[in-house]
Structures are given as structure tokens and as C-alpha cells.
Amino acid sequence: MIAAITENLTGIGRRVVGAVWRIGHGTRFLGLILFHSGTSFRRFRLTVKELFFSGVMSLIIILVAGMFVGMVLGLQGYETLKRYGSESALGSLVALSLVRELGPVLAALLFASRAGSAMTAEIGLMKATEQISAMEMMAINPIARVVAPRFWAGVLAVPLLAAMFSVMGVFGGYIVGVVLIGVDEGSFWSQMQSTVDFRYDILNGVIKSCVFGVVVTAIALFEGYDAPPTAEGVSGATTRTVVESSLAILILDFILTALMIQEG
Amino acid sequence: MERTTLDLWVGIFVVAGLGALIVLALKVGNLGTYNVSETYQLQAYFSNIGGLKAKAAIKSSGVLVGRVTDITLDTERFEAKVTMSIDKRYQFPKDTFANILTSGLLGEQYIGLIPGGDEEVFKGGDVVKKTQSAVVLEDLIGKFLYSTASDKK
Numbered sequence: 254m255i256a257a258i259t260e261n262l263t264g265i266g267r268r269v270v271g272a273v274w275r276i277g278h279g280t281r282f283l284g285l286i287l288f289h290s291g292t293s294f295r296r297f298r299l300t301v302k303e304l305f306f307s308g309v310m311s312l313i314i315i316l317v318a319g320m321f322v323g324m325v326l327g328l329q330g331y332e333t334l335k336r337y338g339s340e341s342a343l344g345s346l347v348a349l350s351l352v353r354e355l356g357p358v359l360a361a362l363l364f365a366s367r368a369g370s371a372m373t374a375e376i377g378l379m380k381a382t383e384q385i386s387a388m389e390m391m392a393i394n395p396i397a398r399v400v401a402p403r404f405w406a407g408v409l410a411v412p413l414l415a416a417m418f419s420v421m422g423v424f425g426g427y428i429v430g431v432v433l434i435g436v437d438e439g440s441f442w443s444q445m446q447s448t449v450d451f452r453y454d455i456l457n458g459v460i461k462s463c464v465f466g467v468v469v470t471a472i473a474l475f476e477g478y479d480a481p482p483t484a485e486g487v488s489g490a491t492t493r494t495v496v497e498s499s500l501a502i503l504i505l506d507f508i509l510t511a512l513m514i515q516e517g
Numbered sequence: 518m519e520r521t522t523l524d525l526w527v528g529i530f531v532v533a534g535l536g537a538l539i540v541l542a543l544k545v546g547n548l549g550t551y552n553v554s555e556t557y558q559l560q561a562y563f564s565n566i567g568g569l570k571a572k573a574a575i576k577s578s579g580v581l582v583g584r585v586t587d588i589t590l591d592t593e594r595f596e597a598k599v600t601m602s603i604d605k606r607y608q609f610p611k612d613t614f615a616n617i618l619t620s621g622l623l624g625e626q627y628i629g630l631i632p633g634g635d636e637e638v639f640k641g642g643d644v645v646k647k648t649q650s651a652v653v654l655e656d657l658i659g660k661f662l663y664s665t666a667s668d669k670k
Contacts, residue, residue, distance in 0.1 A: 305523050309530045339621070348545045413534025420537040423545055447574065447581075451546040459538070
């Protein structure tokens, strides 16, 4: 009986210590990336190549998703606003929810599941097939050559993708609200422009997506670099990337929103 | 260093992303519509501002002419001191009325300027003397109840 309890307790303790250990290790890894990122700017072509794989290849999913999210917002927003006779506020509803929340958060979630998981699997496999060790053997620093360019590509890609997501969402809301339902076009745009503030809404959204970009890419790269060099290890690491970065995005979103609202 | 199609795609990606930011700033946000023009400051004292907030609109004949920049409580007069920044293109006579109005029944509150007939116009830093406070719904209901009660006597 007592043996079972102590066993459980030690199990919990071991998991907590393990988690804290991993957080510390991940932070040190982020520091290492920043320390070795000179190469990604001196040989900018490396970063451009990764920007192609993580950014350009995510374009389709981001644009289509943004469009449909905006269309749903337009439809649902219209149904609700109609009850209060303020359909003209549809523009500001769609734009504010996209620019402040949905754009940064959904773009980062999509980026994490599309590009983040691919990064983890790629680096995990490079490690499993001993390409990373081979680089170290040739006195090439794998963090500078493989990890840091991917990091900067992700950090650059996420804010750009979030901005495109928001624009496509506003366009989708415009199509549903103005073209299909028939909300007045002038009040759609003018209400939007009078409520969306450049500094308070748009810049804060960009700051959010920059933070998400750093966190998502750092988690993906760390999980890949830290993965056990087996097939099972890589698959587990890919799963962990998606789970951890999704949770990190949603939790950070709450914290950042709380900070920004107090400031404003 | 030769150019590749990959560079082209990344270029398109970056340009599209920055373009999206510009569209957000100019078409969705208010950067293109207002913040560029020069402004002058006016002050007005209100005994009650209701739900007026900083950044609220200032309109004259329904046209947006400025924004509320600051709201503080003046502890000498115990009235709300509202600082407004008005577009330089619009000059108002010295006997202009400043009223706190509500757009629609439940909409947000804004300041309406009703120009008088004075020859002189406001300069930066002037105080609007003629003001009318916000209509507070509770006061209105209270007055209504009071008057109906006294009618019945």
C-alpha cells in the first residue's frame, strides 16, 4: 500500500522534474540558436531556402483558411448583429476579431501543424540518420548551419502569414456580408476604419504574431533536435511539437492580450 | 550567385506579406484616413461625460473633424476636462457649442460641435465655454418617474 503511494509520488516528482529540465534545456537551446545565428544572415540564401519551405508552401492553406474564417465571421456576425439592428457594424466586427485575435492565433496554429511538424520530422530524421553527427565531424556547427536558418525563416514567415490571413479574412467577410447578404458597402468599410486603430489593434496583432513565430519555431526545432534517434522517437517528437506549440500559442495569446489591454 | 525560381517565390511571399500589412494599415485601419493631417488642441469642461472615452470622435454636422485625446478630472472645478485635437482644416467660431451625443440608442458617445456666429475663431489651447453634458439614462428615468409621480397628485 505505502509502496504503491510512494511509487506514484516519485513518478509525479520525476515527471515534474523532467518537464522543468526540458524547459531549461529548450531555453538554453534558444539561446544557442540566437548565439549562432550569424551564419543565417551572412549566408542569407540558407534562410531564403527555408523561408520557401516554411512560408511559401504554407501560403495556400493560410489564404484558403483565412478566406473561410472571414466568411463564417461575416455570416455569424450578421445573424447576431441583425437582432440589434446594427448590421452596419459587421465590418468592424470582422476586422477587429481578425486583426486582434484570429489572424495571429489561427495563422500560428496552422503554421505549427503544417511547417512546425515538418521541421521537427526533418531535423529528427537528420539526427536519426546521423547527418547531424557527420556535420559535427566535418567541424560544421549543425545549429548554425541547419537550425538557425529555419528559426529565422519561421520568425519572419509567421507575421507575414498572419497579415495575409487577416486580409483574406476581411475579404471573405466582405464577400459574404456585402456581396451576398447586401450590407451597405460604405458603412462596412467606414465602420471598420473608424474602429480599427493602427497602433492599438494592428501593431499589437503584429507583435503577437512575432511572439508566436519565435515560440512555435523554437519548440519545433528543439523537439526535432532533442528527439531520440529512432522512428518512434521522431514520430513522438512530431506529435509533441503540435501539442506543445498549440498550447503555447493559446496560453501566450491570453497573457499577451491581458498585457495589451491593460496598457491601452 | 545565380537567381533561381525559389528566390522569386520567396520574393513574392515577402512582398505579398508586406502588402497585406499595408492593406491592413490603410484600408482596414485608420492610418490612411485621419492621423496624417495637422491638428490643434481645444479644451472643454463637462459636468458629466457619461461614457465618453479617449479616442472618441468629434463631429460637426456629422463630419469627423477630430478626436478626443485626453480626459482628466479637474480637481479645482471638479469637472471633467476633455482635451480635443481638431483638424487644422476646420476652424470654429469662439461661441461654438460642444455637446456629448450618442450615436444611435446604444452606440458609442462622441462630441458634437455646433458652430455659433462669432467672427473670431478658436486658436490652439483655447477653452470651449459652452458645453452640454452627456445625457445619463438613469437621471432621465429618475426625472420621468418623479414628474409622473407629481402629476398624479
